[in-house]
Amino acid sequence: MDNNNSLPKKRSQESISKLNEGSALLKRGLSDLGVITKTLAAISEDVAGADFLNEFITSEKEHFICLHLNAQNRVKAYDVIHIGSLTNSIVHPREVLRSAIIASAASVIFIHNHPSGEPEPSIDDIELTNRLCKAFSIVGINVLDHIIISTGGYFSFKQKGLI
Numbered sequence: 001m002d003n004n005n006s007l008p009k010k011r012s013q014e015s016i017s018k019l020n021e022g023s024a025l026l027k028r029g030l031s032d033l034g035v036i037t038k039t040l041a042a043i044s045e046d047v048a049g050a051d052f053l054n055e056f057i058t059s060e061k062e063h064f065i066c067l068h069l070n071a072q073n074r075v076k077a078y079d080v081i082h083i084g085s086l087t088n089s090i091v092h093p094r095e096v097l098r099s100a101i102i103a104s105a106a107s108v109i110f111i112h113n114h115p116s117g118e119p120e121p122s123i124d125d126i127e128l129t130n131r132l133c134k135a136f137s138i139v140g141i142n143v144l145d146h147i148i149i150s151t152g153g154y155f156s157f158k159q160k161g162l163i
Helices: 014-029 041-046 051-057 093-102 122-141
Strands: 063-069 075-082 109-114 142-150 152-158
Touching: 051 063, 051 109, 051 142, 063 093, 075 093, 093 109, 093 122, 109 122, 122 142
Parallel strands: 109 142
Antiparallel strands: 063 075, 063 109, 142 152
């Protein structure tokens, strides 16, 4: 894992207070992320470091989140698809697809946290990502990335060539 993509281990009070601001931004379509037209590394880094994810990074339970993007790659909204336990989150592709279809998403970015602090994907994470990519391909929704966030940094499936 590169040091240049690590997230801070401790969040400042200022960052934590931005969670409230993050909720307001979500209501305006996650305008803090804007139109995703940057390079792949910048996209993953921006998403992994977005203020609205602070509560998930430090959570003691795994959360699986789906960002919904429109045809111009503007983030419309997000859904927390599942909240799991300390070590796993059981996610079924039909639940994630349902969320994206209801949101009329043209593309999606999956995000989930690892409470352990280690962002490296498990075998289950890799298998789930493969199943999701196949399911979304069938219905014509682009999967841009699957990002694992943690206090130890982030892992981008797209950056590592796994999507």
